[in-house]
Amino acid sequence: MSRLPFRIVAGGALTVVTLGSIAGAYAYSHGLGGLLGTQPSANQIVDGFEAVSGKHPGFRRNHAKGVCVTGYFDSNGNAAPLSRAGVFAAGKSQVVGRLSIGGGNPAQADGASNVRSLALRIVTPGGGEWRTAMNSAPIFPVRSPEALVEMLAASRQAHDATTYGGNPGMDAFMKTHPEAARFDQWLRDHPPSSGFDNAAYYSVSAFRLIDRDGHAQDVRWRVEPDDTYTPLADAQTHDTDFLERGLAERLRQGPVRWHMVITLAQPGDVTNDATRQWPANRTQIDVGTLVVQREEPQIDGPCRDISFDPLKLPDGIAPSDDPLLKARSAAYAESHERRVHEEQRYAAGK
Numbered sequence: 001m002s003r004l005p006f007r008i009v010a011g012g013a014l015t016v017v018t019l020g021s022i023a024g025a026y027a028y029s030h031g032l033g034g035l036l037g038t039q040p041s042a043n044q045i046v047d048g049f050e051a052v053s054g055k056h057p058g059f060r061r062n063h064a065k066g067v068c069v070t071g072y073f074d075s076n077g078n079a080a081p082l083s084r085a086g087v088f089a090a091g092k093s094q095v096v097g098r099l100s101i102g103g104g105n106p107a108q109a110d111g112a113s114n115v116r117s118l119a120l121r122i123v124t125p126g127g128g129e130w131r132t133a134m135n136s137a138p139i140f141p142v143r144s145p146e147a148l149v150e151m152l153a154a155s156r157q158a159h160d161a162t163t164y165g166g167n168p169g170m171d172a173f174m175k176t177h178p179e180a181a182r183f184d185q186w187l188r189d190h191p192p193s194s195g196f197d198n199a200a201y202y203s204v205s206a207f208r209l210i211d212r213d214g215h216a217q218d219v220r221w222r223v224e225p226d227d228t229y230t231p232l233a234d235a236q237t238h239d240t241d242f243l244e245r246g247l248a249e250r251l252r253q254g255p256v257r258w259h260m261v262i263t264l265a266q267p268g269d270v271t272n273d274a275t276r277q278w279p280a281n282r283t284q285i286d287v288g289t290l291v292v293q294r295e296e297p298q299i300d301g302p303c304r305d306i307s308f309d310p311l312k313l314p315d316g317i318a319p320s321d322d323p324l325l326k327a328r329s330a331a332y333a334e335s336h337e338r339r340v341h342e343e344q345r346y347a348a349g350k
């Protein structure tokens with residue numbers, strides 16, 4: 001699904017433009033599960049991505065366009081009292097990551113994307129492993145997989161409507177899901193960054209840190225760039241591939257750094273609703289520095305076969321009750337299964 005025609009046809013209907021963009025990134029089909037109000041299966045979800053974006057063998061079914069990165073995470077030890085995970089002990093852990101844009105089309109134009117993403121696999125010297133996939137928006141448009149199914153069905157109608165005029169599906173969705181307006185407003189207030197290097201990336205969902213005595217603290221995390229945020233320039237909106245090119249140019253000057261910051265929830269803060277941010281006065285702890293030293297094409301780079309499953313967590317980090325997490329884990333596994341099989345068939349000449 002190309003987002004550019006959608007933007008043009010949608011014209012002044014900014015709500016539809018921005019939601020249409022994220023819907024492109026998280027598209028489901030009209031799966032039976034969604035229609036019946038039950039959890040959609042991973043198969044239905046991934047079939048849905050293919051229905052919206054077309055089938056692109058060997059590529060991720062969402063966030064298909066991206067680049068592999070490598071480097072390390074240098075923990076300063078500040079989170080060690082809160083979590084027994086080895087990654088938070090002071091010292092360095094290896095990182096293989098991926099920077100991407102949403103959507104299932106690997107040839108999508110960068111200029112049409114208003115959300116950037118960063119996925120990390122962090123492996124400690126002791127072998128503990130933490131995977132996280134983050135977006136440049138701190139909230140998500142919907143709070144449940146069922147609502148996501150509805151939104152994506154609506155976005156599909158809106159996409160079809162680019163050909164036939166009007167967007168009744170998305171208008172109807174916005175009426176029944178007013179929570180999605182928060183995400184829409186956030187995108188309007190925060191133009192996308194001019195590069196991969198100068199965006200912040202957020203866990204969106206809440207997680208729990210578990211200390212050595214078994215005490216749990218609800219948290220969210222983000223990485224804040226050392227590079228100064230600048231908004232996308234007008235000329236970039238017409239540029240298909242500036243993100244990877246810009247990152248390669250930036251890395252020629254030296255490593256790119258982000259500070260990892262953990263936000264501590266207070267009792268009563270909701271942990272099962274990714275459409276809501278916590279109040280701004282919550283305690284924030286800088287827990288270390290993410291350093292990206294190198295980028296490589298995803299086609300044969302070290303991130304190619306990794307599934308950045310948000311539930312692949314080390315001892316000391318646990319999931320929250322956010323219902324998006326299980327749906328994501330299942331869908332990422334199904335997408336991974338399909339693309340790795342396709343690679344194998346291609347390699348075998350079948």
Ligand code: HEM
Pocket residue numbers: 026045046049059060061062063066098099100117118119133134135140145148202203204205274306307308324327328331332333335336339
């Ligand atoms: C129920 C909600 C969601 C579903 C069904 C979903 C689905 C998917 C799928 C199928 C992939 C491709 C996985 C692969 O082939 O390895 C993917 C990638 C990704 N998703 Fe989601 N997603 C959801 C929510 C989110 C949220 C809330 C975030 C932000 C925190 C997010 C961030 C990402 C990122 C960064 C990637 C790219 C990972 C990589 O580089 O391999 N997703 N998503």
